[in-house]
Amino acid sequence: MKSNSQLSLALHLLLHMADMEEPVTSGLLASAMNTNPVVIRRLMGGLREHGIVQSRKGHHGGWTLSRPLAELTLRDVYLALGGGPLLSLTHRTQNPDCLIEQAVNETLDGAFRDAEALLLARFADLSLAALQSRIHAAIHSPAHLCA
Amino acid sequence: MKSNSQLSLALHLLLHMADMEEPVTSGLLASAMNTNPVVIRRLMGGLREHGIVQSRKGHHGGWTLSRPLAELTLRDVYLALGGGPLLSLTHRTQNPDCLIEQAVNETLDGAFRDAEALLLARFADLSLAALQSRIHAAIHSPAHLCA
């Protein structure tokens, strides 16, 4: 399948928004990310339902963070995006009666679970504030947004 | 994209072959796996190039293991299949100049590398012989092959 880059996109968006005073429109964010406003709105919609961002319609509307980055971890963002699959390997379930298939898949699942758990634990240890400070050390105009 | 189940399939095939005396045809394997012979031949072709299986054409031809399962780990099989991506998450590389994108992606990559390393290490610890003995404990007719 086509590989999933929503987490990368979401983080990029949130970090940009953190440096903005005013609400930012999906149009502006989209052109900075070289994508389409609807893609942004869809993704942000998910984050809004988890209390991460807020939106306002109409004039001077747009998107703002609804809690400080220090209270947000990569894990929160990943889960708010729906917590989709982390691994690209699946197992075949063509004939569930086959004992070999069962044994193979149980074994693989064990390894998969461990890798996923490790990744989630890593995500939980990374706050967006940490990312942000790393970025601010490198950038000197915080509110920059490629339009 | 459609998710990748080659490793699961390959393991299933190898374990079946281990219990067979005679070479097995791609046609037979395919019907046991509910798939197409060409899918089997393609996959096995990769394994042959890495010395895992052998093929013979013509009458009574087919596929046989070319080394004992005890010398094969899941890692070997995974690598012989091409060592494709393990994780379904990627990062977006729309504007490589953007420092935020860079920081986000470096951070993600760190976590991804660790998870992949863990998974590979797990794979390296699992020999096919171990899988096989687990299966033989459950099955009493080793050479069974759903056709």
Place this chain on the structure above:
DNA sequence: ATTTCATGTAACTTTTATAGTTACATGAAA
């Protein structure tokens, strides 16, 4: 009020990775 602008969303198209299919050439055993 009415104009303006931005979100909210449904429906559709495009892209890309994987799997499955058809067709046939090649080669080895019987």
Place this chain on the structure above:
DNA sequence: TTTCATGTAACTATAAAAGTTACATGAAAT
């Protein structure tokens, strides 16, 4: 020389993700 199986190219199908179009809804500004 017939039979059977691999080897491979070319094509189709399926599925997941991303991008696009179109328009309804709602809020600010004048």
